[in-house]
Amino acid sequence: MNWILLFEQFLNGFQLGILLFLLAAGLTLVFGIMDLINLAHGSLYMMGAYFMATFVGWTDSFMLAALLTLPACLLLGVVVEVVTLRRLYDRDHLDQVLATFGLILFFDEFVRLIWGPAGLDVPLPDFLETSFEILPGVPYPTYRLAIILTGLLIALFLYILVTKTRIGMRIRAGASNREMIGALGINIQMLFTLVFGLGAVLAGFAGLMAAPIFTVEIGMGANILILAFVVIVIGGIGSIRGAFIASLVVGIIDTIGRSFLPDLLDLFLDEVAASTAAPAISSMMTYILMAVILTFRPQGLFPPRGA
Amino acid sequence: MTLSLRTIVPAAVLVLLGLVPVIAGAIDEPFYIDLFSRMLILAIGASSLNLLLGYGGMVSFGHAVYLGIGAYVVGIFSFHSVEDGIEWMASGYVQIPAALIASAVFGLIIGAISLRTRGVYFIMITLAFAQMVYFLGVGIEYYGADDGLTLYGRSEFGDWLDLNESSTLYYVCFVALLLTLFVSYKLINSRFGIAIRSIKSNERRTRAIGIPSYRYRLTCFVIAATICGFAGALLANRTDFVSPDMMHWTRSGDLIIMVVLGGMGTLFGPLLGTVGFLLVEEILSSYTEYWQLFFGPLLILIVIFGKGGIDGLIQALANLVERKPKAAAQSRDGA
Incomplete structure (x- = not known):
């Protein structure tokens, strides 16, 4: 067996795991706190990638596009929460599955209408399109390494946010007893919108980072x-x-x-x-x-x- | 018992469905037979899912898998009957039982593991298993992988029943649907059905009175899988083609929509839901290529505002009709 290849594949797997984590963190937060299954979480990921593709086209700068994509995803998440999902929190899971399935149909078709059925490519900027020698004689693409590092930073940030801050305290409290923190005078609706927005940003972030590696497609x-x-x-x-x-x-x-x-x-x-x-x-x-x-x-x- | 609107509407729909080949022949539009035979087959699938969703409270998000399994059995048997010259494999008398057994076995395995979990876990694990079988279909090059498998011929039942005749196939599907409805009716009103419904409303109490809920739910899961596999075998015959796409997770979503749209936990709900769903699809897509752009939000609206689906709507209408004379009488009295 080829050990260098194994190591490279291990890193690739790690990098896929990081992307998965960004999505799963949002899903699991939303589920833990609002008791909502959101099938449309994948649509937010897809929208993140499409926003990224568009903004890269407009600004011609990878970093600037990324900075534009995140607020766009936040906005989209908040709109989706306020318009539809808010009404589903006290419904049973089946209703949530169906309604968010409806959202998927909508977003997929919306993308087909705006961006067309063909996939898009997001080019990498020169400074990321290099490789980095992680071990002597083992080059690894800088961009993939950047994904791993960014993902780990975000995981750390989430950990601190949830365990060390006031917001995080409310989030944890919301997860263990929704009615109680409402009774204690916390604006639950605000908290829910915030958590959903956070989930949307994480999903969008995964989408924008995935955009240059995978094809951006419906x-x-x-x-x-x-x-x-x-x-x-x-x-x-x-x-x-x-x-x-x-x-x-x-x-x-x-x-x-x-x-x-x-x-x-x-x-x-x-x-x-x-x-x-x-x-x-x-x-x-x-x-x-x-x-x-x-x-x-x-x-x-x-x-x-x-x- | 007087005839209520809730019996009349489904009966009328069934009669109309029974007349489709005649009407299609009269107006010379054979295309309709094709459209409506798909409706019949999916109605069988939706009815089987209703046993789980509506009566058993088990939200399976991977039910289309059994459509695919039933279809693949027919496809694979047909493939070997020609490629390897094994004649008996072309026979419908072999294919259909094999399709039923295969989907029952898959149902047993998937159910046995999934039913250990509850709630959201159950939804996601059934979805994941469905995805697994889907990828199995995509992965097997020998049977066409992504591109699927074109049937060499439809199931052979001898001279008296030629499925290549489209109206014959249609009536086979029609009878199969009637049979499914009959079996569902018998099942949900049997002791078994009562136990299943009781588990849905309160599992702990049901267990307390001595009903082993896991075994009952698993049995229900396998029955639903088997019926859906039957629908899959018919679907393969109707389309002359099988592909992994038949068990894509969105197909499972479609089946759930049909059940909920028609009215969960009612005998005719899935039938009405399937008819409604396919008609909406047909109508919307005749206006715009982007029909899902409208169907998605429509679905959300139905979920948020429409409780009880089409069946609930009919019930509400019936109440309105029944109350009207009373209301009129009351206002006369008042005046």
């Missing part, structure tokens, strides 16, 4: 959203720590599985069978992992307290 949100669901189910719904760990595990297993499973299967099966089975099995691996974990821990690895 439906890009749905695929990663389902992976993010797997992540929060494995991690325990409502737990940011669980989301962080599960994101990295899923990202790494998925990436390494895809690149090494064919070789691994070659050891046991003949070449034809291995090359047929490998793509099918590797795309199923994360789901198998989830099934195994849920069989032993139906509440995920870090079940929320009080649940």
Whole structure:
């Protein structure tokens, strides 16, 4: 086995895990606090990527476009929350699934109308399109490294925000007892909008960082959203720590599985069978992992307290 | 019991559906047979999902998987019957039972794991399993992967039943739908059905009176999967084609929409919902290519304002009709 390749794939998996974490953190916060399943979270990710593509076209600057994309995502998130989701907090999960499914249909079609059915590419600026020698003789793309570092910083920021600040205290209080903090005179509606906006910014951020690596296309949100669901189910719904760990595990297993499973299967099966089975099995691996974990821990690895 | 509007409307819809081939023949628009046979098949799928959603309180977000499995069994059997010359595999008498068994087995495995979880976990895990089977379909090059598999021929039932005749296929679907409705009716009013409904309204109490809820729910899950697999086998015959797209997660979403749109937990709700959904799709998409731009918000409005779906609407109408004479009488008395 090629150790350098393994290490590179490990980093790639780590980087996918970081993107997943940005999505999963928003999902799990929104679920933990508002008790809302938001299928349209993937649409916010997609919109982040499309905003990014547009702003890069306008400003011709990657950083400036990124700075424009984040407030745009915040605004979009707040609008979505105020217009539709606010009405769904006290509904059952089925209603929430349906309504946010409606949002997905809307956003997908909206994107098709505005940007057209073809995918877009976001070019990287020169200073990020280099590679960095992480180990002697092992270059790794700077941009991917930047994603990993930014993601880790955001995770740290979230950790401090949730555990050390007043807002974070309210968020945690909201997660454990909504009525109570309302009774204590906290404006819950404001808090909910804020949390949703935060989730939208995180999703948009994941989208804008993913834009140069993946093609910006319709439906890009749905695929990663389902992976993010797997992540929060494995991690325990409502737990940011669980989301962080599960994101990295899923990202790494998925990436390494895809690149090494064919070789691994070659050891046991003949070449034809291995090359047929490998793509099918590797795309199923994360789901198998989830099934195994849920069989032993139906509440995920870090079940929320009080649940 | 007098005939209520809630019985008359579905009965009328069924009669109209039964007449579709005749009408389509009369106005020389065979296209309609195709459109409506899809409606019948999806109504079977939606009815099976209703057993879970409406009666069992199990929000499965991966029900389209069984459509895909049923369809793939037919597709794969047809493939081998020609490619490997195994004649018996072309027979519908083999294909249909195989499709039922395959979807029951998948239902058993997926259900056994998923039903250990509750609430949102259940929604997401059924979704994830569906996605897993979807990727399995996408991954298997041998059976066409992404591009799917074109059927070499429809299921063969001998000379008396030729599915290549589009109106014959249509009536097969129609009878299958009637059968599904009948089985659902029998099921939900049986002891088993009462137990399932009781688990939905209060699982702890149901367990306390000695009903093993897990086993009951799992049985219900497998039954629903099997019926949906049957619909899938019909769907493969109707489209002459199977592809992973049939079990894409948005298809599962569509099935949920049909059930909720028609009225969850009512016998005819899924049928009405399917008819409504496909008609709205057909009408909106004839006006604009971007029909989902309108359908999405419409769905949100239905969720927020429309409780009880079409069935609830009919009920409200019926109440209005019944109350009117009374109201009139009252106002006369008052005057």
